[in-house]
Amino acid sequence: MQRDERGPDTAAEAGLPDLPPSLSAARDGDIAVLRLSRPDKRNALNDPTVLSLETFFTGLPDGVRAVVLAGEGRHFCAGLDLGELQERDVAEGLRHSRMWHSVFEAIEFGRVPVVAVLHGAVVGGGLELACACHVRVAERSAYYGLPEGQRGIFVGGGGSVRVPKLIGASRMMDMMLTGRVHDAAEGQRLGLSHYLVEDGQGLATGLELARKIASNAPMTNFAVMQAIPRIAEASGGNGYLTEALMAAVAQNEGEAKRRLRDFLEKRAGKVEKDG
Numbered sequence: 001m002q003r004d005e006r007g008p009d010t011a012a013e014a015g016l017p018d019l020p021p022s023l024s025a026a027r028d029g030d031i032a033v034l035r036l037s038r039p040d041k042r043n044a045l046n047d048p049t050v051l052s053l054e055t056f057f058t059g060l061p062d063g064v065r066a067v068v069l070a071g072e073g074r075h076f077c078a079g080l081d082l083g084e085l086q087e088r089d090v091a092e093g094l095r096h097s098r099m100w101h102s103v104f105e106a107i108e109f110g111r112v113p114v115v116a117v118l119h120g121a122v123v124g125g126g127l128e129l130a131c132a133c134h135v136r137v138a139e140r141s142a143y144y145g146l147p148e149g150q151r152g153i154f155v156g157g158g159g160s161v162r163v164p165k166l167i168g169a170s171r172m173m174d175m176m177l178t179g180r181v182h183d184a185a186e187g188q189r190l191g192l193s194h195y196l197v198e199d200g201q202g203l204a205t206g207l208e209l210a211r212k213i214a215s216n217a218p219m220t221n222f223a224v225m226q227a228i229p230r231i232a233e234a235s236g237g238n239g240y241l242t243e244a245l246m247a248a249v250a251q252n253e254g255e256a257k258r259r260l261r262d263f264l265e266k267r268a269g270k271v272e273k274d275g
């Protein structure tokens with residue numbers, strides 16, 4: 001039977017890690033689609049869900065070359081599960097936040113690029129999760145907020161590092177101090193999303209982008225994910241050296257040599273405008 005007739009493989013069929021009911025995964029060729037699957041709680045992130053994100057991203061089988069992350073129901077993610085926010089002492093609070101950091105680092109610096117498909121609420125820890133992904137597609141319904149201020153807490157999932165990289169520290173301060181919510185159009189203008197699409201189109205766009213990503217040479221994707229964020233934080237001198245090392249490694253791959261030959265022998269596609 002053709003894959004298209006049968007639909008994507010389920011997680012178990014595809015060798016994807018076991019997940020709790022709050023997450024579901026399926027595989028379509030070299031793409032894995034992971035969904036936050038707790039719509040009755042607006043995909044709020046409890047500890048088992050966050051820890052299982054790490055299990056998923058560190059346990060991806062070799063053939064998966066890109067991941068699409070989406071949310072079920074009307075919202076991408078309502079952030080930290082406030083029902084679980086028991087009174088923690090300082091040490092427990094530190095450990096909890098550092099646990100989120102390590103999980104989101106496993107996404108940002110994991111094996112493969114991740115395309116987040118955003119709709120409805122993308123708030124608090126949900127925005128932090130989206131910012132740990134590599135490409136963000138927003139549907140028109142998406143909106144972004146950091147309600148930690150109203151809840152009397154602070155970001156703890158890496159938001160104070162990642163959000164300012166996208167929109168600047170001063171805009172993040174405004175969101176947290178005043179509770180300002182940005183709609184999808186404003187989020188696109190500010191740089192919270194890379195693509196803005198109509199409602200219901202996010203997953204198809206996310207999959208299309210993931211397929212493009214998966215068709216790149218794996219070493220190029222590795223270099224993009226691992227080197228660009230580090231170079232962005234490095235001094236110019238360290239950045240140039242890291243870039244040169246990464247460029248030399250990538251161009252030495254058989255895959256790079258094959259692709260260059262394909263271009264020179266007129267078998268490769270040209271650079272063309274989208275649309």
Ligand code: 1HE
Nearest residue numbers: 040041042044078079080081082083121124125147156157
């Ligand atoms: C939740 C959560 C949650 C919903 N934790 N249970 N995040 C927030 O402060 C956002 C809080 N949530 C909301 O503002 C709204 O729920 C939404 C705008 C996201 C969605 O509104 P709506 O009208 O679709 O749903 P609802 O009726 O508010 O919620 C449906 C159920 O989900 C309800 O439970 P029910 O048992 O009464 O049905 C809600 O209690 C539940 N729910 N959001 C727990 N977040 C590492 S630090 C990160 C820090 C943060 O993320 S702080 C921001 C937390």
